[in-house]
Amino acid sequence: MEVLGDRLKVMVKTFRRESHRVLQSKRTTIHGADGMMMVLQLAMAEVNKRHGTEFKVALSDVLMVWKHLLLDKLHLPPPSFARLENYDLILEAYESFLKRSNTVDLVDIFSMYKQLRVMASDPEEPFSPIQLFEFLSGNMEVSELPDPSVPSTPSSKDRSCSSQVKMAVRRVFCSYLSLLVNSKNDMAMALTLDVPSRSLGRQAFTDIKHAAHNNNTSLFLAVTSFVRAIQLGGKGYAPAESDPLRKHVKGLSDFVQFLDNLEEILGEIPDPSVCGARLVTAIRAALVKGRSSGDAVYAAADETAMELKEKICQLHQIQKQSVNGSRMGISPARPKAYAVNHATAYGGWDSVKVLMAMLDEEALSPPCQNKADLLSEDQPVLSGAEGTCVLTLFRSPEVPTGCSPEPLRNRVQSRLDLLKPKARDRAIRSQFACTYKDEELPLNRLLEFPSTSQIPTCMHPAPKLKTTTAAAKECCFDVEETASAKPTSEGPNMEPRGVQQGAALGPRSGNVQNTGAGLSNKKRSRTQMQGKDPNKRKQADCDKHGGSENEPPEKKRPSGVAVKMPSKSVGKASSKKKLIAGQGKLTSFFRV
Incomplete structure (x- = not known):
């Protein structure tokens, strides 16, 4: 009587010889008893994960389902104890893994053996299903293997x-x-x-x-x-x-x-x-x-x-x-059509x-x-x-589940902090900030200029300064000395040299304008410079405009025509319309 080991080898050799009739790939590999149990463990863990538990399975459950699997595939009576309720899903996952990995198990080969047996030398049934069950369960010793x-x-x-x-x-x-x-x-x-x-x-x-x-x-x-x-x-x-x-x-x-x-x-x-x-x-x-x-x-x-x-x-x-034994006395087979010029594939x-x-x-x-x-x-x-x-x-x-361990109050507060609008950082604004129409003014500028409805040449006219800086006083003193260069030719309305007439020029800033004292000194300078030397008149005009070329040009008047002196109210209005340094070019550019 042949031993079980030799019968198993005959069954596997028959499967290899005729596998092209039932399988699409010649490179299909076989899972033994250990491989079958490892695949079953993975299938059970996958089913457990689908039902909301972890990707784990107890060893006792694997052994119980393993016995059910062998008896079910060998068409033997089921055991006395009840099987798991998810057994059908486990069996489906098990078969899916074998098909996906291009593998078969020993029970599948035993089921296909009757279909694959074509030679007379192949035994009709090498062993019974019960013997295969005992072998896979580990209850039978096979000394020949x-x-x-x-x-x-x-x-x-x-x-x-x-x-x-x-x-x-x-x-x-x-x-x-x-x-x-x-x-x-x-x-x-x-x-x-x-x-x-x-x-x-x-x-x-x-x-x-x-x-x-x-x-x-x-x-x-x-x-x-x-x-x-x-x-x-x-x-x-x-x-x-x-x-x-x-x-x-x-x-x-x-x-x-x-x-x-x-x-x-x-x-x-x-x-x-x-x-x-x-x-x-x-x-x-x-x-x-x-x-x-x-x-x-x-x-x-x-x-x-x-x-x-x-x-x-x-x-x-x-x-x-x-x-060599199969080819004895037989001519070699002709190569198949699809095998020609495909030596590298073999x-x-x-x-x-x-x-x-x-x-x-x-x-x-x-x-x-x-x-x-x-x-x-x-x-x-x-x-x-x-x-x-x-x-x-x-x-x-x-992996993190997404549930925060923080209390509800802290989570709500953090959410409110995210929804709260953030304060914009203060940008460094130049003296031409009044021409930026697409930006809102900061709060301190709004408080300093409450009358934003009136829009003169400058968007927000600067308030008058009550005090004069030291640099402004020094600049005014230089202008007075230049205006009184020839004391012998001065008119009777001129005041003595060395007497400070006030600030002739204010600071060059969009936030500061000339004071009233500076306006009166300008009037005197304009009256005194009429009829004087052209060079001195040109110098006085430069002083009058504060050394800036951004003042709006005045209309030319014919010589000999007296210039009408503006009143005090008119001087105030003109001071409001006065442009700061560089403002004329910027304003005309943005208006276009």
């Missing part, structure tokens, strides 16, 4: 390598090789992204997961498309600066570069045995980099690499013998078939007896930063 948690060589027993670390290291090796065969395997992507450490923790994995969900692609394709756009894309095609993956460019580039190196080995070396050995060596070198020889991970990596090399060589020899295909056969045997390994070590978050650390638990990676980091 290698147990990755048990050392195979006597020399490895002396090494400080626990079964838990060895199981995690072997899973990483197989995950890297699985990505070469099936790049859509999200489970393999999660186990290899940050092993060895590339500074890609939970936040980086969450950003990749969101990018893959938004683009409806796998995790690996989301990473590679982003890195290719960074490396090859120009300004118009490069990802935006706000892309969350921009924060992890270095780590993602290192990961893609390492996978590119493995792909290069796979495509350039035609011999599957040599190619597989080179691939395993490259993965082992990445895992042990920076570790001492006495480290547990170092010892587990050495032992696993040696075992995988031997297995790849054995599988290659078996495939060579089967191909580069390394022989090596891929050997890797697929090795991964199939790994899927047929007995399940892990310690379910807590398989699903717990306290697994051994391989990357040096975080645990290798898949549930921890797929769970998004904690």
Whole structure:
């Protein structure tokens, strides 16, 4: 009687031979018992999150649903205890994950076996559903299949390598090789992204997961498309600066570069045995980099690499013998039409078939007896930063909920402060601020000029100053001395030299105008300067206008005509209309 291990191998070989009849991809990978339970844990956590709870699930619930899942898919009677109310949603999420990652489980292969059996040598039913249930549940020991948690060589027993670390290291090796065969395997992507450490923790994995969900692609394709756009894309095609993956460019580039190196080995070396050995060596070198020889991970990596090399060589020899036996006495098949001139698409295909056969045997390994070590978050650390638990990676980091812990009174007050209008900063205003019609005057200017309804040449005439500054007095004294240069030719109405007549010129400001004393002195100066020397008259005119050229020009009068002196009231009116320095040009410019 054949043992169960050999029957499982026959079932898987039949599936590989006839998989093109039921599957669209030849690179579909198989989940064993451990992989099925890890996918189930993720499906249950996702359903719990949909119903408002956290992305977590208890180990007891996983074991209960695991038994229901196996019995349901194998069409066996359900257990005596009741199943969870969300079981249908969990089963849907489980099947969706398998389809999205281009994978199948052992129960699916068993269900498709009757349809795929076409050769006479294939047994009608290799084993019963109950036997498969016992095997997947871990209740049946299969001695013929290698147990990755048990050392195979006597020399490895002396090494400080626990079964838990060895199981995690072997899973990483197989995950890297699985990505070469099936790049859509999200489970393999999660186990290899940050092993060895590339500074890609939970936040980086969450950003990749969101990018893959938004683009409806796998995790690996989301990473590679982003890195290719960074490396090859120009300004118009490069990802935006706000892309969350921009924060992890270095780590993602290192990961893609390492996978590119493995792909290069796979495509350039035609011999599957040599190619597989080179691939395993490259993965082992990445895992042990920076570790001492006495480290547990170092010892587990050495032992696993040696075992995988031997297995790849054995599988290659078996495939060579089967191909040579099938071709004996038969002419080689003609190449298919779609395969002509597409040699690059089949580069390394022989090596891929050997890797697929090795991964199939790994899927047929007995399940892990310690379910807590398989699903717990306290697994051994391989990357040096975080645990290798898949549930921890797929769970998004904690984000703020938006609820403020402050009391209601403080929140209301902060809202009122935001709605309260802010006072405008006082800008530095020049003496020409009266011409800025689009701005409101500050409060102090409004108080100083209450009569804003009257708009003369200047928008807001400045009030008169009662006192005269020292600079203004000095300027007036100079003007009086100039006006009384020749005492012998002065008229009888002139006052003696040296007597101060008051401020002849006021300060040049839009806020200050000349006083009454200054106006009377101007009248005397104008009367005295008539009929004098032209040079002195020109100088007096300059003094009269305060040395400014911005005064409105007076009409020319014929010589010999007496100038009518304005009265006191007229002088006040003219003083109001007097423009400040530079005001004439600005006013005429804005009026136009």
